[in-house]
Amino acid sequence: MELDFLVSFLQERWFIIVGAIVVLFLVVRILKTVVKWVIVLAVLAGLFFYGASYKDQLLDIGAAVSTEAKNQAVKAFSNEMKEAQYKQNSDGTFTVTTKSLKLDGNPSSNEVKVTFMNQTFTMKMDEAVNALIEQAKKNTKL
Structure with missing residues (x-):
């Protein structure tokens, strides 16, 4: 079940992940301090929480479709x-x-x-x- 969620998330929200990778690449290239790693961790945490809320949306949609x-x-x-x-x-x-x-x-x-x-x-x-x-x-x- 978790793999289905991940595949669905990647297929439908790939542009978010690409944007995050670009931001991470720029941060790692430009910044040379501890701030760089704080920003990297913040972007990764943001992606994680965005994906978690996406899973809840999928469950809500699935329940509505089943009821209908x-x-x-x-x-x-x-x-x-x-x-x-x-x-x-x-x-x-x-x-x-x-x-x-x-x-x-x-x-x-x-x-x-x-x-x-x-x-x-x-x-x-x-x-x-x-x-x-x-x-x-x-x-x-x-």
Whole structure:
């Protein structure tokens, strides 16, 4: 996870790092005193704290995207209930499919794995999910 953050930071904020390297190069070339090393440490500390706040921003954005994907999946549940299909798997689990989403779950669990728009996440079994499963069972018996 930490490596993903670092790669993302480097890809999206490379110009900050290049600027810091240029400043460090100029400081090391021009200044010949202890002040030089104080400035070098200050620039490095600034980069560190800037990167740390960037990580928090990524986490906030990731949470917002996840919440929005779950909200869109619930909307798709209600729109696609009429065509949902239920399948009982040999291992005791079930799969519900519609044209844009897929639910995989275990009847003894209170969570289902939802695949929506090529993204997979886990949702709690709430009223909307239970309604989709029940409707899919009815559709499959027809």
